[in-house]
Amino acid sequence: MAPQAPFEFKPRESGIAIAYRNDDYIADIISPRIIVPQSQFDYREYSIDQAFRIPDTKVGRTSRPNEVEYTSTLKTVSTEDYGLEDPIPYKDVMNQVPGVDLASDAVEALTDDVMRDRELRVATTMSTLATFPTTNRVTLSGTSQFSDFTNSDPVGTITTALDSAPVTFTHLVAGQLAWTKLRTHPKIINALFGNAGVTNGMASQQAVADFFGLKGCVIGKGWYDSSKEGQAAARSYIWGKHVWLLRVDPLANFRKGLSFMMTAQFGKKVAGTREDPDIGLYGGIRVRVGESVKEVVVANLAGYFIQNAVA
Numbered sequence: 001m002a003p004q005a006p007f008e009f010k011p012r013e014s015g016i017a018i019a020y021r022n023d024d025y026i027a028d029i030i031s032p033r034i035i036v037p038q039s040q041f042d043y044r045e046y047s048i049d050q051a052f053r054i055p056d057t058k059v060g061r062t063s064r065p066n067e068v069e070y071t072s073t074l075k076t077v078s079t080e081d082y083g084l085e086d087p088i089p090y091k092d093v094m095n096q097v098p099g100v101d102l103a104s105d106a107v108e109a110l111t112d113d114v115m116r117d118r119e120l121r122v123a124t125t126m127s128t129l130a131t132f133p134t135t136n137r138v139t140l141s142g143t144s145q146f147s148d149f150t151n152s153d154p155v156g157t158i159t160t161a162l163d164s165a166p167v168t169f170t171h172l173v174a175g176q177l178a179w180t181k182l183r184t185h186p187k188i189i190n191a192l193f194g195n196a197g198v199t200n201g202m203a204s205q206q207a208v209a210d211f212f213g214l215k216g217c218v219i220g221k222g223w224y225d226s227s228k229e230g231q232a233a234a235r236s237y238i239w240g241k242h243v244w245l246l247r248v249d250p251l252a253n254f255r256k257g258l259s260f261m262m263t264a265q266f267g268k269k270v271a272g273t274r275e276d277p278d279i280g281l282y283g284g285i286r287v288r289v290g291e292s293v294k295e296v297v298v299a300n301l302a303g304y305f306i307q308n309a310v311a
Contacts, residue, residue, distance in 0.1 A: 007288065013107050013271035017289050020111040024221040026239075027115075027122040030173055030246055031261040031295050034253050039266045039292060040078040043254035079266040082117060083290020084110045089280035103287055107271045110289035116238075119222050122261070122295055123238045126173075129307065131297060136165055137305040146181045146243075147310040154185050154309075158212060161245050161304040167258065169304065170215045171248050172208065175239030178309040179219045182243065183208065214245075243309040247302035260302040266292040 059065045086106040096102050125131055129139075138161070143151035162169060174182060182188060186199035192207055205217035220239030227234040252259040269291045277283040297303075 007272065007274060009270040009272035009288075013103070013273060013287070013289075014269065016104055016107045017111045017269040017271040020108050020115075022112055022115060022222075024223075025115050025119045026173070026218050026220050026222075027119045027263075027295075029218050030126075030171070030248055031122050031263045032248070032250050032252075032259065033263045033265045033293070036079065036254075036264045036266055040076060041254065041264055042074055042076050043296065043298060045073045045075055045298065077264075077294055077296065079264050079292040079294040081290060081292050082114055083288060084113055085289075086110055086287045087276065087279045087284055088287060089284040090282040091280060091284075093285065094282075103273055103285065106287040107289055110287065111269070111271070114289055114291065116222060116224060118293065118295075119220075119238050120224055123220065123240070125261075125295065125297065126244060126303070126305070127240055127242060127307075129305065132300055132303055132305045136161075136301060136303060137307065139307040140309055145309060145311050146178065146185055149186050152185070153187060154182055155187050155191055157306065158243075158245070161306065162212065165245075165301055165304055167247050167299075167302045169245040169247050169302075171246050172212065172214055172217045173239075173244040173246055174217065174219055174309070175237050175242055176219060176221045177237060177241045178243050179217075181310045241308055241310045243306040245304040245306075247299070254296075254298070258299055258302055260299055261295060261297050264294045264296060 055068050056066050086109070088102050088106060093102060129137055138157070140146070140152075140157070142148070144153075144157070146152050146154045146157075158172070183203040183205075184201070188203055188208065188211075189199055189201040192203055192211055193201070203211075205219065209215060209217045220237070222238040223235050224238050225233050225235050246260045247258060249257045249259040251257055252262065254262065254264070269289070271287070271289040273285045273287050275283065276286045279286070
């Protein structure tokens, strides 16, 4: 029998953490969560080339069918724990105004911080050139960047990416800054409206997705502050100035299906409170929120990275 954890997570607070949403965060869309039964889990990394070979399938009247052996690499990894605490002095609890629940507010604020950290982890992985094969990445500069409305060609750049990989991409992912330039680019507007005289406008996410034959466009709008405590704020977009093409299959898991990235999740998001006599003069309560997850790139050929899409 497993020992009882000394910190008691509570259903009410955990329910708030599970239900909390921030539409600016996209990590759960592009790296869907897969529940794993244990913190340590296995997954198989298959050679994607096997999926495209055409073996001899003809069978003679009395012969055995030809054999095909699928090789894979078994990898073992573990989820990692991420969490935060907020100490609330009991004096603040005694003086909270009617209708305000400091503990609930703290759960939501902490959950948002944990989610922002996950957003940055996923964005950092996807913004690393080494994550992608050399055939599935390009770095734009100068006149090739989408911010150069006169010389750049986002239609050609994205079409080249769509044609380069041996998988079907389903989503375009873009940081907010790159998306603004992409959706207002004269060549995109002209292509959508089909009139050489139309160069000004703003394309919708679905219109761009439909134009490139994708299921959707996902835009990373989240911000973060990279400064240390006590330093001046240094805010910037989490998803930078990049664009990606990804295959995202919400039905895929670590045993079947093809998706660029998945997130193993052990258990649920948890939250709870406990009394702490060492907070302030009167003691207080400590609010804790956390989760156990691991983001894994399971098929790097199912993604294409357009680095520095805009200046």
